[in-house]
Amino acid sequence: MINTSQLLTENVRLLKARANKFAVYGVIVAVIAVILATLLVSYNQFHEYSYEAFIEAQKTNPVLWVLDGMPYIFAFWGQHSSSIMAYEAGALIVDQTNELRAHTTTLEQKAAHEATHDALTDLPNRILLGDRVQQAIHTAQRDKYQLAVLILGFNDFKKVTNTLGRYDGERLLKQVAARLQGIIREVDTVARLADDEFAILLPKVGYKDGAERLAKKILTVMELPFELDKLSLGLQTCIGIAKFPEHGEDMDVLLQRADIAMYTGIKNNIDCITYDPKLDKHSPRHLTLMGELRQAINQGKLVLYYQPKVHLDTNCIREVEALVRWDHETHGIIGPDEFIPLAEQSGLIQPLTIWVLNEALGQCRKWNQAGVNISVSVNLSAHSLLDLEIPDMVAGMLAAHEIPSSQLVLEITETAMMADMDRTMEILTRLSNMGVSLSIDDFGTGFSSLSYLSKLPVSEIKIDKSFVMEMAEDKNNAVIVRTTIDLAHNLGLTVVAEGVETEDLMQRLQEMNCDTLQGYYISRPISAVDFDKWASTAAWKINGS
Ligand code: C2E
Ligand code: MG
Ligand code: MG
Numbered sequence: 396m397i398n399t400s401q402l403l404t405e406n407v408r409l410l411k412a413r414a415n416k417f418a419v420y421g422v423i424v425a426v427i428a429v430i431l432a433t434l435l436v437s438y439n440q441f442h443e444y445s446y447e448a449f450i451e452a453q454k455t456n457p458v459l460w461v462l463d464g465m466p467y468i469f470a471f472w473g474q475h476s477s478s479i480m481a482y483e484a485g486a487l488i489v490d491q492t493n494e495l496r497a498h499t500t501t502l503e504q505k506a507a508h509e510a511t512h513d514a515l516t517d518l519p520n521r522i523l524l525g526d527r528v529q530q531a532i533h534t535a536q537r538d539k540y541q542l543a544v545l546i547l548g549f550n551d552f553k554k555v556t557n558t559l560g561r562y563d564g565e566r567l568l569k570q571v572a573a574r575l576q577g578i579i580r581e582v583d584t585v586a587r588l589a590d591d592e593f594a595i596l597l598p599k600v601g602y603k604d605g606a607e608r609l610a611k612k613i614l615t616v617m618e619l620p621f622e623l624d625k626l627s628l629g630l631q632t633c634i635g636i637a638k639f640p641e642h643g644e645d646m647d648v649l650l651q652r653a654d655i656a657m658y659t660g661i662k663n664n665i666d667c668i669t670y671d672p673k674l675d676k677h678s679p680r681h682l683t684l685m686g687e688l689r690q691a692i693n694q695g696k697l698v699l700y701y702q703p704k705v706h707l708d709t710n711c712i713r714e715v716e717a718l719v720r721w722d723h724e725t726h727g728i729i730g731p732d733e734f735i736p737l738a739e740q741s742g743l744i745q746p747l748t749i750w751v752l753n754e755a756l757g758q759c760r761k762w763n764q765a766g767v768n769i770s771v772s773v774n775l776s777a778h779s780l781l782d783l784e785i786p787d788m789v790a791g792m793l794a795a796h797e798i799p800s801s802q803l804v805l806e807i808t809e810t811a812m813m814a815d816m817d818r819t820m821e822i823l824t825r826l827s828n829m830g831v832s833l834s835i836d837d838f839g840t841g842f843s844s845l846s847y848l849s850k851l852p853v854s855e856i857k858i859d860k861s862f863v864m865e866m867a868e869d870k871n872n873a874v875i876v877r878t879t880i881d882l883a884h885n886l887g888l889t890v891v892a893e894g895v896e897t898e899d900l901m902q903r904l905q906e907m908n909c910d911t912l913q914g915y916y917i918s919r920p921i922s923a924v925d926f927d928k929w930a931s932t933a934a935w936k937i938n939g940s
Contacts, residue, residue, distance in 0.1 A: 410481030418473025425466040432462055513587040515565055516572035521742045524586035524594055528646040531598035535639055542639045543606035545595040546653040547575070547613065550631035550661055552591035563623055570621050571630070578616055579609075589740050594650070600638070610634040610667045633660040636669040651686035684729070685737045691721055692746050698722050699754045700920035701771075704891060704913040705935050707905055712930070713938040714770040714804065716913065717755040718920045719747070735776060744778045749788065756796040756803070758923050763798070767930075768938045772804035772834065777811035781818055786825035793829075800830035806857065807833065809841025809848075820851070827852035834891070839879065849886040856883050860894025860914070867900065877907050884908070 436456050437448035453459055511523035519527070528544060535542045556564035568591065575585045575593060584596040595613075600606055617632040635657025643649040652670040660668040668674070675683065691697060701715040721729040738744045755771045762769055779785050793800055805826060812819045827833055834855040835848060839862050848856065858879055865872045876892070883890045892904045895914030904912055918929055930937045 410484050411477055415477055418477055421469040421473050422466045425469045429462050433459055516569055516587050518572050519584055519586040521588050524584060525646055527584050528596055532639055541600045543597045543600050544637050544649045544653045545606060545610055546635045546657045547593045548633055548657050548661060549591050566623060567621055574616050578613055606636045610636060614666050633657055634667045635660055642670045647689060681737055684734060685741050688734060688737055688743055692750055696722055697750060700922055701926050702913060702920035703918050704911050705917050706911050711936045711938050714772060716772045719751050739776055739778050744776050748779050752792050756792055756798050759798050759802055760796045770802040770804055772806050774806045780807060780811050780822055781815055785822055790829055804832045804834050806836040808836050823852050845882045845886060855889045857891040857893050863892045863894040880907050880909055
């Protein structure tokens with residue numbers, strides 16, 4: 396890169412060259428003026444235009460002597476002032492360039508910081524911790540020493556947030572972060588992994604039980620009550636420890652094993668546990684699955700099933716919902732209710748969402764190419780509604796698969812939107828402006844009202860299956876469904892009923908003017924191959940085929 400003094404010299408040279416051009420014009424004008432004046436004087440004195448008269452006029456007329464000095468004065472003055480101006484202008488440009496550079500660097504640093512730090516506590520996030528653990532493993536391998544990862548969680552944090560609310564819960568987490576930062580050495584890292592889960596990396600452990608000693612210190616500090624306004628609160632802390640190389644040789648395994656130790660501690664009311672392979676047997680299945688999920692996503696072990704939705708106005712299938720499953724080597728097909736929460740906890744929800752979107756849009760393209768014109772709906776989790784990159788990612792994927800945005804529906808839940816309304820609103824507005832349809836899933840299970848939903852850029856609600864399925868037995872549920880459909884229509888929203896398991900339910904929903912039906916009576920979620928077979932014999936037409 397050109398440095399400042401080089402830049403200044405170059406700018407001055409360019410500006411001087413331009414200014415000099417005008418100084419030269421000045422000199423030429425002055426010389427012409429001298430010649431014309433001399434000719435006029437010689438004609439006046441000798442009544443002729445000749446070389447001799449010209450020389451004689453120059454020799455004898457003192458006014459011409461003064462005029463003769465003008466080109467020199469112009470040349471000198473032009474040179475001098477152009478140098479000064481060029482220098483000043485050059486310096487101005489350099490100043491502004493430096494200012495711009497400094498501003499850009501600050502913005503770049505800010506963006507890099509935000510990507511690697513937790514917004515609430517400003518501690519490193521899972522991404523930065525992962526990097527640091529990886530680096531620490533390399534150094535520890537080379538220099539042959541031990542490192543440790545501690546994961547810290549709380550027994551009763553959910554109770555605190557349920558009682559005091561999210562705002563106080565966050566204030567409490569900030570205090571926890573400050574205490575942890577106060578206790579560690581400069582070389583160690585404290586990170587926030589999930590809501591109430593923190594991790595500490597000790598890149599070099601001097602003593603065999605160095606990690607356990609630090610854990611005890613942390614527990615002592617955490618025993619002191621936390622102050623929130625006039626409330627004094629105690630938290631029951633639990634720490635899980637995993638060491639390199641003893642308990643694992645890569646970052647994922649170490650973090651997973653520290654997690655297993657911590658959860659075992661929470662379950663058995665033990666405040667500090669070091670990982671032991673025996674814990675695996677007792678560890679809940681979800682902890683083992685959590686460790687395997689990353690590989691499952693990378694190695695294509697996930698599969699997408701599609702469940703058709705019948706539009707009652709045309710009796711036609713115009714849309715399918717993409718529902719993810721995990722084809723697990725030992726456990727068989729695992730449903731999303733089990734592993735989506737794990738993906739959310741372990742920071743894997745973004746790669747999972749990208750995988751699902753890509754797969755669903757790829758399948759949509761195949762159907763389009765086969766002349767089958769159906770839209771796909773994809774479920775977005777709460778975390779995706781806080782991810783400002785989602786709209787650009789969706790736009791990129793739609794373009795890559797050459798799918799018009801009108802063929803994509805994104806399903807979101809009311810509770811997911813509550814986490815950060817402003818940010819969610821921004822993301823939803825951008826998606827809606829792109830032409831993507833938004834639908835509120837599991838409607839009725841959250842807290843929000845229909846009138847509040849009308850302020851959001853959504854076009855559809857899906858009445859939760861619990862209301863629909865119980866309509867047959869419970870009159871109240873039938874009333875709720877009927878009123879919801881009417882109110883939604885009045886607000887310009889279309890209505891999908893989930894969980895339609897019988898013909899009777901289908902007819903009743905039809906009478907209630909529901910727009911679209913989805914449920915086992917029409918079809919269970921099935922693979923794309925099975926969907927094509929089902930479509931050829933189904934009682935409903937498929938749009939376009
Ligand atoms: P959902 O979006 O409300 O999906 C509908 C669920 O209801 C599906 O369960 C479907 O199999 C089930 N269902 C449909 N019709 C009937 C019926 O007639 N009777 C009964 N009893 N159930 C019916 P599934 O596939 O287990 O999905 C569960 C939830 O997991 C989904 O609920 C959705 O919230 C989530 N999910 C699924 N795929 C994804 C995904 O790719 N990303 C995210 N973030 N979440 C997903
Ligand atoms: Mg859904
Ligand atoms: Mg649903």
